[in-house]
Amino acid sequence: MSNPIRVAILGYGNLGRGVELAIRQNPDLQLVAFFTRRDPATLRTLTPQVPVYSIDQVLAMKDDVDVMILCGGSATDLPLQSPEYAKYFNIVDSFDTHAKIPEHFKACDQSAQQGGKVALISAGWDPGMFSLQRLLGNCILPQGSDYTFWGKGVSQGHSDAIRRLEGVQDAKQYTVPVPEALARVRSGENPVLTTREKHTRECYVVAKPGADLARIENEIKTMPNYFADYDTSVTFISQEEMQRDHSGIPHGGFVMRSGVTGVDGETKQMIEYSLKLGSNPEFTASVLVCCARAVYRMNQSGMTGAKTIFDVAPAYFSPKSGEELRKELL
């Protein structure tokens, strides 16, 4: 490739590292910079030849970066960073605070319009690929029901909630879809499922020495919003077992559209999309990276403003030409 798309990473946690690795799989993209709020000298990346800059230097790189991938969190980082940097860069973020998407979209749209850039928000798998499948399912089968199941996978928020309890040293929480619920949906029954019927929650907890295990278990199982509405299991394990058996960040899930067609809805039609991810952040990063390509190319073709996965013609995700795509993948 003579002119690779120059990509920068802002924020170097699990997601930023995933983006760093995903870029290696795409020869038409080139990682040109890391930006961090930490002291750049302290950041140990997997690609030491790529410079690490302080976030304060970001505007100096305005003309050297084609797309900035924002790898911060949705709670406090992205609501500020995305609208700020969309003024100067094409950006991709994975903003996932669902209730605040309209507001975030609006803020990013203003900035990106102003700067003549494209800001693709809420990319990843949910929101992201799962949203796309929901949209397609709804459009193809307007008479039907949507089902989204998550897991089996690690929920960071729920793991954190357990870790905050007194007497807890470490914890990991898995969200698990209930097999009977999946089977009922697949049968075309169109069941109405309660929260409890859809997912169970499996908690693995390392207690501090002398902690009251019964109290911890009870506090987890009755925690409002997080666990009270679910069938929750709590298993106490050692720190060694935690390291050995629960160090990964797997995730996944299912999006199903169960619909009917025919003269009187007599024909059942079922669409199912599923992900089984060895690493949630690495997969999310892989989505962000192909979105970075799309964002750059959309901007090159004259588009500006905020976009979501719903606004991206799929060919933009691919390095191949329309001719190649039609020949090889259609």
Added chain:
Amino acid sequence: MSNPIRVAILGYGNLGRGVELAIRQNPDLQLVAFFTRRDPATLRTLTPQVPVYSIDQVLAMKDDVDVMILCGGSATDLPLQSPEYAKYFNIVDSFDTHAKIPEHFKACDQSAQQGGKVALISAGWDPGMFSLQRLLGNCILPQGSDYTFWGKGVSQGHSDAIRRLEGVQDAKQYTVPVPEALARVRSGENPVLTTREKHTRECYVVAKPGADLARIENEIKTMPNYFADYDTSVTFISQEEMQRDHSGIPHGGFVMRSGVTGVDGETKQMIEYSLKLGSNPEFTASVLVCCARAVYRMNQSGMTGAKTIFDVAPAYFSPKSGEELRKELL
């Protein structure tokens, strides 16, 4: 809806009838005409209030139809009809002769450009939704393998091939994915699978009185291209059993992308998309109908020329606004 999108159907077989029914599920679309090569007076549609015209009258309706859905066959109808009518109408077709897609695209592109229209070709589920999933899988996981399995479902071409044999009165052929092959792909093993390992073929045959069953079975199982490369079963049944147990046109299949991410490909990632269709033509029709909406709106926003599913920003498929989509489905 004050201004529904006016849709016409050209060709009234199983697919045309499916389109007729699918339009009923979409209140923003209105079926305004059927066109047929038969004598219009002989066509019995399910919507008698909608006029049936001879195909010779199609140009007179130029200004009364927003999108024409072409429901003919890929062998002889669409190669002529799509380029011809794309001069005057936005069109959607389900052209599926894979090797001839580049040629068909080019012919439709010239006509549609000339007429200022949009021609969406090769819509449906394969080519169509399956193609889209293959594209997305390839872009997200560049290091990986594609797998497409079809079935369980009726193959019209293979059923026809059996019906042409001497002594055969009726026949239906099901293509069936091999469960072990699906399981090996799902495990992330990335197997190289032969034709025989991927699908089996189940044939149900009604023989004419006095026919030589052993010869028929042998001729089926050794038929080059169609059956010789597969494990094929042949079951002779009565015409009554054929009617009772094999009158539907179910189909479906699986698109899988098995890929790896990480520092050295150590993380397995699996994407799976599957369809379980009670009626193949009704589902294909449902896809064509939401493509009709997309085609009209793309043309309204200034686009012209031939397109495939790869070129359609997904929001165009939906009657909802961007704001609604972000709120409800993202």
